Amino acid sequence: MSNETTAGRSAPALPQTSADAATAESREVLAARVRVGAAARGLDAPSVGRRVERCENELKFTRSGGPAGEALVAGVELELAEWRRIAALLAGVSGTYRPAGDPVVAAAETALAAREEAARAAKQAAEEDRKARRHWALRRAHALLDLAQADRLDASVPVTADDPGAWPMLTGHNPMAVARIDGWMARALAGRSGALSDPAVRTAALAALPERVTSHAALLEALTTPHPGTCVSADELEFLGELARAAPEATVRLARWLAAPR
Structure with a gap:
C-alpha cells in the first residue's frame, strides 16, 4: 500500500x-x-x-x-x-x-x-x-x-489394443481389402485372441469399432459357442461378413437368438 x-x-x-x-x-x-x-x-x-x-x-x-x-x-x-x-x-x-x-x-x-x-x-x-x-x-x-x-492377413497377425483406431483410416480404400480386415478383427474378437484376451481391451474395441465388425464378431461367437474349440475357417464363414455389412442390426439379433438358451 x-x-x-x-x-x-x-x-x-x-x-x-x-x-x-x-x-x-x-x-x-x-x-x-x-x-x-x-x-x-x-x-x-x-x-x-x-x-x-x-x-x-x-x-x-x-x-x-x-x-x-x-x-x-x-x-x-x-x-x-x-x-x-x-x-x-x-x-x-x-x-x-x-x-x-x-x-x-x-x-x-x-x-x-x-x-x-x-x-x-x-x-x-x-x-x-x-x-x-x-x-x-x-x-x-x-x-x-x-x-x-x-492375402496374408490371418490369425498369425496379432491384434493390438490400439488397432481399432486404424478403422477410420480405412475409409475410401479397396472394399475387398477392407472387408478382409473387418473379418480378421471380427474373428479376433470372437476368439478373444491376442490383446483382446483382456476384457477391458475387448470392451474398448467393441465400443470403438464399426457395427459391421462387432455384429460379425457376435455372430461368429454365437455360432462357435455350442462347440468350444471349433476352428472356424475364414473361407467357410466368409458370408457372415457380407451379412454383417449388409444388415448389422439384424446380424446382432440373429447372434442373440443363437446364443439364447433353449
Missing part, C-alpha cells in the same frame, strides 16, 4: 500468504482476489468501504433472484470477502491500496499463472499425443491393407 499521502500512522504489515496456500485454493478464489485487487488499486479506506457496501447490496439482490441468481451468489460472496479483507488492511490508514504490495494478491497471481501454464502444457501434450496416435493409426491401416491385398 502506498503511504505517499499518509499524514497519520503508516499502513500495518499485510498478512503473509504462502504460495503453497494459494496453490491449494480454487481457481475461483484466486481469480476473485486478483480481480478485486485490480479494482481496488489506488482506492483509500472510505472508497473501499463504499465498495464493501455496494457488494453487500449486490449479494442481497442476487440472493433474492431465485434459481437464476443462485449460480452467481458464490462469485459475489468471494468478491465481498476480498473487499472486506482489503477494507481491514486500510482501516485507520490514510494511504491508498496497492495490489503489488499485497502478498495475498501476489500469491494468487502467481498461482493463477502457474495453473494457466500447466493447462497450456497439458493441452499441448494432448494435441501432440493425438497427432502421434493419428500417425500411428494411419501407418497401421496401410500395413493392414497391404497384408489384406497380399
Whole structure:
C-alpha cells in the first residue's frame, strides 16, 4: 500500500500468504482476489468501504433472484470477502491500496499463472499425443491393407489394443481389402485372441469399432459357442461378413437368438 499521502500512522504489515496456500485454493478464489485487487488499486479506506457496501447490496439482490441468481451468489460472496479483507488492511490508514504490495494478491497471481501454464502444457501434450496416435493409426491401416491385398492377413497377425483406431483410416480404400480386415478383427474378437484376451481391451474395441465388425464378431461367437474349440475357417464363414455389412442390426439379433438358451 502506498503511504505517499499518509499524514497519520503508516499502513500495518499485510498478512503473509504462502504460495503453497494459494496453490491449494480454487481457481475461483484466486481469480476473485486478483480481480478485486485490480479494482481496488489506488482506492483509500472510505472508497473501499463504499465498495464493501455496494457488494453487500449486490449479494442481497442476487440472493433474492431465485434459481437464476443462485449460480452467481458464490462469485459475489468471494468478491465481498476480498473487499472486506482489503477494507481491514486500510482501516485507520490514510494511504491508498496497492495490489503489488499485497502478498495475498501476489500469491494468487502467481498461482493463477502457474495453473494457466500447466493447462497450456497439458493441452499441448494432448494435441501432440493425438497427432502421434493419428500417425500411428494411419501407418497401421496401410500395413493392414497391404497384408489384406497380399492375402496374408490371418490369425498369425496379432491384434493390438490400439488397432481399432486404424478403422477410420480405412475409409475410401479397396472394399475387398477392407472387408478382409473387418473379418480378421471380427474373428479376433470372437476368439478373444491376442490383446483382446483382456476384457477391458475387448470392451474398448467393441465400443470403438464399426457395427459391421462387432455384429460379425457376435455372430461368429454365437455360432462357435455350442462347440468350444471349433476352428472356424475364414473361407467357410466368409458370408457372415457380407451379412454383417449388409444388415448389422439384424446380424446382432440373429447372434442373440443363437446364443439364447433353449
